[in-house]
Amino acid sequence: MARAPVTSEPDHSAAGKLPAEGTQARRFGKTRSAQSTALLEDYAELIADLLASEGEARPTDIARRLGVSHATAIKSISRLKRAGLATARPYRGVFLTEKGHALAERVRVRHRLVVDLLRALGVPSEAAEADAEGIEHYVSEITLKAFAQFLKSR
């Protein structure tokens, strides 16, 4: 059983490396929850982009741009609907609700800020765009502020 002492956990062998259990668990939990919204964010952003530049966002186009099958896209769009982020009219495309639009806007801002920061640090644009597609979903408000601050004052 537990190597845990009766009273408290004083200190470990090696130099203070590991964070407290609760702290670490909270961090990982935050990451897991961000991961579960990442897909919704990408769909919302893409749909908004398509609506803006093409006037419509059809499941087939969404699927092609994401690099997944149309069946997969349709299922994910269903999840967006369930989450109250989108609506759809067959052969007429997908639309964003108020909530979906607000999400897309936040995501767009984040995406751009992350790309701009990476570019400012000397990352080539294609790598910056590719990395940002993942990074953007894990950047907190505080970090976002720091990015903006850095970009402004340099």
Next chain:
Amino acid sequence: MARAPVTSEPDHSAAGKLPAEGTQARRFGKTRSAQSTALLEDYAELIADLLASEGEARPTDIARRLGVSHATAIKSISRLKRAGLATARPYRGVFLTEKGHALAERVRVRHRLVVDLLRALGVPSEAAEADAEGIEHYVSEITLKAFAQFLKSR
């Protein structure tokens, strides 16, 4: 049908906003593949940390630090074994293979670099640690180099 013209896709209505379909699909695909390895990376890193600081990495401890049930941790450890990254001896803990150790080392370096960069940009340490836990899995080699370069020359 396809609004796609017979020949080529010249230019869209709005200002050149969207990337080419293939490019965008490749970026999203890269992100999806990074996502699928994120969990393996976190486990490898955590196991290495526990082995270094506690001398052992038991499923229960791993589960507690990750904030998941022990059943979940055991299943994920199975995936690590299947991937040739870890081995385990019941009641004796989990161990990393050569390959697993190498992965943990790479992840540890990345984790630290990401945290250091965020800190350098003025992000408070707890936010930096929390965000890094997600970001680290989506940073390419090129971007990592840029981070290191920036940290060195500032």
Next chain:
DNA sequence: GTCAAAATGTAGTACAGGCTACAAATTACA
């Protein structure tokens, strides 16, 4: 040495997000 606590393992469930294959509806065009 016994026995309770802790750790581990297993089973069953749920949901997300992939896929292929097939069916139905719509649209475009000859």
Next chain:
DNA sequence: TGTAATTTGTAGCCTGTACTACATTTTGAC
């Protein structure tokens, strides 16, 4: 107008990651 291509929808399958509940094994303490 009729037909073929496109788009959309559905079904069934798989894997991954989470959970709870229960069973088994090991360990630690008395």
